Structures are given as structure tokens and as C-alpha cells.
Amino acid sequence: MLYACGSNGNGQLGLGDQEDRNTWTLVDIDINDKPLALVGGGNHTVLVDSVGTAYITRDNRFVSVNHPDNKQWKLASATWDSCFLVDDDNSIYEFDISGWRFILIAHLKSSIFSIKSGLSHTVLLADDGLYGWGNSRRGQCGKDELKIDTPEKFNDTIVNPDRFACGKDFTVILKDEELHILGNSRRFGANAISTSSSSVLSSWSSVLLLDELKMLGNNSHGQYEIPIENDEHIDLITLGSEHGLLVSGNSVRTWGWGEHGNCPMPTTIHGVKGVYAGCATSFLFVNEDKT
Amino acid sequence: MNVYDSIEIEDMTFDPIQQAFFYPCPCGDQFAVAIDDLRDGENIATCPSCSLMIEVIFEAEDLENYKE
Numbered sequence: 001m002l003y004a005c006g007s008n009g010n011g012q013l014g015l016g017d018q019e020d021r022n023t024w025t026l027v028d029i030d031i032n033d034k035p036l037a038l039v040g041g042g043n044h045t046v047l048v049d050s051v052g053t054a055y056i057t058r059d060n061r062f063v064s065v066n067h068p069d070n071k072q073w074k075l076a077s078a079t080w081d082s083c084f085l086v087d088d089d090n091s092i093y094e095f096d097i098s099g100w101r102f103i104l105i106a107h108l109k110s111s112i113f114s115i116k117s118g119l120s121h122t123v124l125l126a127d128d129g130l131y132g133w134g135n136s137r138r139g140q141c142g143k144d145e146l147k148i149d150t151p152e153k154f155n156d157t158i159v160n161p162d163r164f165a166c167g168k169d170f171t172v173i174l175k176d177e178e179l180h181i182l183g184n185s186r187r188f189g190a191n192a193i194s195t196s197s198s199s200v201l202s203s204w205s206s207v208l209l210l211d212e213l214k215m216l217g218n219n220s221h222g223q224y225e226i227p228i229e230n231d232e233h234i235d236l237i238t239l240g241s242e243h244g245l246l247v248s249g250n251s252v253r254t255w256g257w258g259e260h261g262n263c264p265m266p267t268t269i270h271g272v273k274g275v276y277a278g279c280a281t282s283f284l285f286v287n288e289d290k291t
Numbered sequence: 292m293n294v295y296d297s298i299e300i301e302d303m304t305f306d307p308i309q310q311a312f313f314y315p316c317p318c319g320d321q322f323a324v325a326i327d328d329l330r331d332g333e334n335i336a337t338c339p340s341c342s343l344m345i346e347v348i349f350e351a352e353d354l355e356n357y358k359e
């Protein structure tokens with residue numbers, strides 16, 4: 001079962017209307033297993049279910065979108081006004097939301113295992129390294145070009161998808177005991193910050209070093225106030241545009257900027273298997289049998 | 292005043308019809324400020340759908356690039 005709350009001005013929660021929600025609300029979509037991906041852009045949400053079917057919100061509902069060659073989707077990311085899907089043959093498609101159609105961007109010979117987007121740039125990790133495209137005005141695609149149309153290889157190499165993340169106008173990469181900030185590093189005061197962390201998450205303007213449970217960057221709206229005690233274990237955690245969700249045991253908690261209802265009070269929910277956050281939107285996947 | 296973020300004017304989108312600059316807000320709507328307001332010394336863009344505000348970083352000369 002999928003639950004949602006938060007900003008819903010364009011029906012991006014998939015609840016059949018355009019009213020914001022400030023409590024976890026059941027979404028009418030038939031998925032029994034944890035989604036492969038659930039990502040949100042400015043006014044849309046993209047879900048890839050466990051069997052590789054993609055759904056995108058339209059007219060306030062999740063609507064399935066078929067692969068042009070009937071292949072299965074495996075990964076998705078969302079920019080501000082668009083989204084990218086990767087199929088099991090490692091072809092990358094953009095989904096043009098206003099035209100409601102897929103556009104082939106590239107086909108990689110290497111195997112792609114992660115894709116993430118900022119506001120207007122996208123980075124993917126394949127078994128031969130990182131590729132980036134989109135707006136690169138600040139250098140967020142690892143290249144000194146204003147805009148990159150199709151995926152181009154980064155100079156930096158990493159192998160672990162936990163080691164990179166995209167903010168609004170930057171990309172962060174964990175390498176050699178340092179967090180490297182490519183693109184706009186103004187919010188961090190440096191291009192590289194030493195850390196022992198091995199995984200990183202990013203909101204639009206702040207970054208979470210997971211092992212240290214330390215936030216960096218913008219703290220204008222409680223982004224640093226992760227609601228966890230020292231002796232508690234974090235089972236699931238994610239960041240949205242300017243908020244975060246975490247699950248510790250059966251406790252679902254949120255922090256950061258929650259003006260649109262995307263940060264409900266701590267709630268006890270059994271069987272949460274996935275947490276996802278978009279632009280002031282929050283989603284939970286909960287196992288039916290609540291185990 | 293708690294400004295959420297600072298954004299350089301080159302990173303904003305200028306709409307010549309509305310004569311205003313726009314930039315995505317984390318709520319899903321967009322921050323907006325009229326070029327005339329920037330000329331008058333304003334440097335804050337607001338969002339019509341939430342309380343967040345951004346500071347626009349620019350020099351007076353920058354505005355010359357966006358003539359009607």
C-alpha cells in the first residue's frame with residue numbers, strides 16, 4: 001500500500017484531487033511489492049513498480065505509461081519539470097510530460113544501476129562510471145559546459161550509488177575520504193569537505209552524510225534537525241526538496257520545511273518498507289501483511 | 292526576515308512578457324520578482340503558494356541584459 005502527504009496543487013500525490021494533505025493518506029494504486037523507484041519533480045510524481053511498469057501522475061492520478069518497445073523500466077529520476085526512465089536494456093528515455101510521450105536520450109552499452117536528478121541536471125552511475133547531462137552552468141555535470149544534451153562521462157569515478165547525490169544546482173560525490181561538491185558550492189563554503197561517511201543524500205540545498213548523521217549546507221528551515229536519538233537505529237531515510245523522512249522501528253518521523261503538510265507529526269505505522277520524498281511531497285510504501 | 296536561499300540572477304528565468312524573473316520553489320510553485328522591482332532596489336523574490344522567499348544576487352548592470 002502506498003501512502004502520501006504534502007503539496008498536491010497539481011495532483012502530484014495521485015489522490016484524485018488537488019488538495020494538500022497533512023496526514024498519511026492511502027493512494028489508489030494497485031502495487032503489492034516495494035516500488036523500484038518513486039521520485040517527484042515540481043508538479044509530478046513518477047513510480048516504477050516491482051515488475052517494471054512506470055506510472056506518472058496526470059489528472060490527479062497515477063497513470064501507467066508503456067515502454068515504446070514494451071521493455072521493463074528499472075530506474076527513474078525527476079527534474080523540476082521532466083523525468084528520466086531507464087529500461088532493463090540500459091536505454092535512457094526522457095518522458096515529456098506536456099506531450100505525454102517518451103523521447104530516447106541514449107543507449108549505454110554498460111549496465112546502469114542508479115540515476116538521480118537535481119532541478120535541471122541528471123547524473124547516472126553505470127558499471128563504467130558516472131555520466132551527467134542537463135544544465136551544467138555551475139559545473140554540476142562535471143564539465144565546463146553550459147548545457148549537456150546527452151549523457152557524458154564524468155572525470156570522477158566511483159562505483160557505489162550511495163556515494164553520489166544531486167542538489168538543486170550541484171552534484172556531491174564521496175571519494176577519498178572527502179565530499180566533493182561539483183557545481184554551486186556556495187552553501188557549503190568549500191568545494192571539498194573531509195568526511196569518513198560512505199553514503200550521502202541530498203535535498204535541494206543541503207546534504208546528509210549518513211554515517212555521521214551530519215547535515216551540511218542550508219539550515220534555513222530546520223533541515224539539520226534530524227529527529228533521532230543517539231541510541232536509536234534508522235531503518236529507512238530519505239530527503240525531499242527541503243525536508244526529510246525517516247523510519248526507526250515502527251516510528252515514521254519527518255523534519256525540515258513542511259509548510260504543505262509534507263512533514264506530519266511522528267506516526268506509528270507497522271511494515272513500512274520504503275520512504276520517498278519529492279518537492280514538498282512524502283510517500284510511504286507499507287507491506288500489506290504489516291510484517 | 293528568514294530568506295530560504297540566495298540565487299544568482301543568471302540562474303533565474305526571465306519572462307519578457309511578464310517582465311519578471313522566475314525560479315523553482317521547493318513547494319512546486321515558482322518564486323517571482325518583477326524586473327522593475329529589482330530596478331527599484333528590491334532583491335527578494337516571493338512564491339505565491341508558500342511563505343518561502345529567495346534573495347536575488349545581482350548587480351544593477353546585470354539588469355541591462357534584460358531589455359524589453
Ligand SMILES: [Zn+2]
Nearest residue numbers: 316318338341
Ligand atoms: Zn513555494
